Amino acid sequence: MNPWPAVVGICSAMCADEEVRRRKAEKRRHVLERCTSGDIRMVKEYRRSAAGVDLCNSRHLRTIEALLMTSDYLIDNILDRKDVSWPVVYEFVADRFRSILQDITIQRLCCETTAGIVLRCLRFFIYAGYRLGTSWPGFQAKLNGDMIQQCISQLLFCYDGSSVHSCRCQNEWAEFAAIYLLYNLDSSEPCLYILSQPTKRRQHPLISLAFKIFLAKTTRNYVRFFRLVDQLPAACLSCAIHRHVKKFHRLALKVMNTGYSMKNCLYPLKNLATILALESEEEAGALCAEHGIEVKEGSAIFQKGSYQESSKKDPLSRYSFIDKFLTDDVKIFDIIKGHFSKK
Structure with a gap:
């Protein structure tokens, strides 16, 4: 006291x-x-x-x-x-x-x-x-x-x-806890905090979705990670996870470069862009080239040993799974007041 x-x-x-x-x-x-x-x-x-x-x-x-x-x-x-x-x-x-x-x-x-x-x-x-x-x-x-x-x-x-009794307060707590977890995906503290809460709180849909994303990140399941991220129902939740996307792109490329390493195997950039929530094939190709992965005829050529960590500082990029909430007809005060914008 x-x-x-x-x-x-x-x-x-x-x-x-x-x-x-x-x-x-x-x-x-x-x-x-x-x-x-x-x-x-x-x-x-x-x-x-x-x-x-x-x-x-x-x-x-x-x-x-x-x-x-x-x-x-x-x-x-x-x-x-x-x-x-x-x-x-x-x-x-x-x-x-x-x-x-x-x-x-x-x-x-x-x-x-x-x-x-x-x-x-x-x-x-x-x-x-x-x-x-x-x-x-x-x-x-x-x-x-x-x-x-x-x-x-x-x-x-x-x-x-x-x-936290009122319905509004419960929903605001769930949004806060989801942001806490998504913004700090590399830390175990948000996970332990949520697990210490009563069962009813933990069963909120936002908490369930945020936990699934956390588990996908922990198990390095990049396909499930980006599918779940696309299901986030509000701009601030998507923005909270933004700083982790580049790191997960690198992880995905590293895993795929080993898993799809076969002679004459071409992986379509269109599929890669879809899996990694990228805007276009060109962006997927640029990501591959940045990490030493050869691109040929609209496809990536994965070969063991070809992946390289980028030496340049990663600029933050914009992503469609976030920008879908930030169209011209959306007012900023709606986002800050927590008016959810579902797809």
């Missing part, structure tokens, strides 16, 4: 009056704090712990109602802004979400509403990791990854300290 009492925030606005005055005097209003209507709506920014900075001042800490209002505002009014580039939107929203997480941590908030807010933050950083990690050279993947793990840690704390 923590001997120190938690600080209780009393700020009911998105930004405390003192910060509004300070930033106005310093002329540090962000372009996205000016609404499309011309009104100014300032949102508390993230501040690092430093000498002279009182992060625990209750007047500066927002209540749980204010934090929910702030997350609603950022998601509904900022994420789909078209008057600035999305990297600018990301940097603004990421900073303000960090501030929300900071307020939650300082106050040690732990309830169903808190878990819902942190899950929104988690979805945002997962989604941004895919969207910007494949398109923006200036994207700080390490910082974004750290924020994902921080969200996961806070959700573990929230769900450990609050009851």
